[in-house]
Each structure stands twice: as C-alpha cells, then as structure tokens.
Amino acid sequence: MVYKIRVILDADDDIFRDLEIEAKSNLEDFHNAITQAFGFLGNEMASFYTCDEKWKQDEEIALFDMSETGSDVRLMNETYLEDILTEQSPKLIYVYDFLSMWTFFVELADITEKEDGRAYPNVLFSFGELPETPPEKNFESENSAFDFDDTFENYDDLDFDENWN
Numbered sequence: 001m002v003y004k005i006r007v008i009l010d011a012d013d014d015i016f017r018d019l020e021i022e023a024k025s026n027l028e029d030f031h032n033a034i035t036q037a038f039g040f041l042g043n044e045m046a047s048f049y050t051c052d053e054k055w056k057q058d059e060e061i062a063l064f065d066m067s068e069t070g071s072d073v074r075l076m077n078e079t080y081l082e083d084i085l086t087e088q089s090p091k092l093i094y095v096y097d098f099l100s101m102w103t104f105f106v107e108l109a110d111i112t113e114k115e116d117g118r119a120y121p122n123v124l125f126s127f128g129e130l131p132e133t134p135p136e137k138n139f140e141s142e143n144s145a146f147d148f149d150d151t152f153e154n155y156d157d158l159d160f161d162e163n164w165n
Contacts, residue, residue: 002120003081004110007034007094010103011135015128021121022114027061027076027084033121034094034104038130044097048076048106050084051093055105087111100134 035042090108
C-alpha cells in the first residue's frame with residue numbers, strides 16, 4: 001500500500017508538500033523524504049510526535065537516542081508508517097532542527113495501491129517556498145491549577161545559605 005501524505009509548515013503562509021510513500025517504510029525514510037522535499041540538507045536532529053485530532057503533542061519518535069542510558073525512546077528506523085499513521089490516527093507532528101524548530105503538521109490524506117514503475121517516495125505536489133528562517137514560535141502552556149505567584153510570600157525566609165551543601 002502507498003500513503004499519500006500532506007506535510008504543512010506551521011506558518012502563516014501556505015507552504016506544503018504532498019508526498020506518497022510506501023506504508024511499509026520506516027519513519028527515517030519518511031524523514032529523509034520530507035527533508036528532500038523541502039530542500040533541507042538533512043543533517044540536523046529531528047523527531048516525529050504522535051498527536052490527537054487537535055494536534056496536541058504526545059509520544060516522541062526520535063531520529064537518534066541521545067540519552068546517556070539508552071532509554072525507552074522510540075526510534076524512527078524501528079517505527080513503520082503503517083504502525084503509527086492510520087485512518088484512525090492520521091496526524092503527526094514533525095520537528096526538524098531543534099535549534100531552529102522547523103515544525104510541520106503531517107496528515108494522512110489517502111491510502112492507495114502501489115503503481116508499477118513508480119519510484120517511492122515521490123513528491124506529488126509542492127506549494128509555496130520555504131522561508132529563509134523558520135516562523136516564530138509562541139510556546140504556551142495550558143492553564144495550571146498551581147498558582148506560582150502565591151507559592152512564596154517572602155523569599156528571604158528560605159535560608160539558602162544555611163542549607164547549602
């Protein structure tokens with residue numbers, strides 16, 4: 001099977017690529033297809049994130065495990081599109097270059113039969129030019145029940161010097 005996927009830059013202007021890739025491809029193959037389609041060199045760190053229908057970020061699927069202990073991080077080369085991107089869960093978030101934070105919305109548009117003689121992955125449609133710099137991000141959290149303003153009334157009472165090791 002072949003997945004037809006729209007990858008949209010999180011920006012005010014419409015900038016997207018429609019790609020088709022085999023469902024049995026792993027996320028590292030998909031990462032490479034995205035970087036090529038948008039003209040990136042592909043030499044920066046990147047991650048996919050599962051998300052809900054409202055694009056709320058969930059589990060990370062990383063290009064490399066950067067932890068010191070070899071943790072439980074899910075890796076792109078061990079995760080297959082058909083296992084993570086389905087009709088019931090058709091959305092992912094993709095972040096390329098953590099210093100610049102190029103952020104993309106990934107959405108499964110269609111699942112079709114493989115065409116003989118066609119090479120995959122394939123760029124079906126390209127719209128808009130990638131800007132020189134990534135769009136500004138406005139990081140906001142959801143409202144918290146914890147009120148940080150009322151935590152300490154007087155910081156002088158904390159006696160940091162007495163308890164410092």
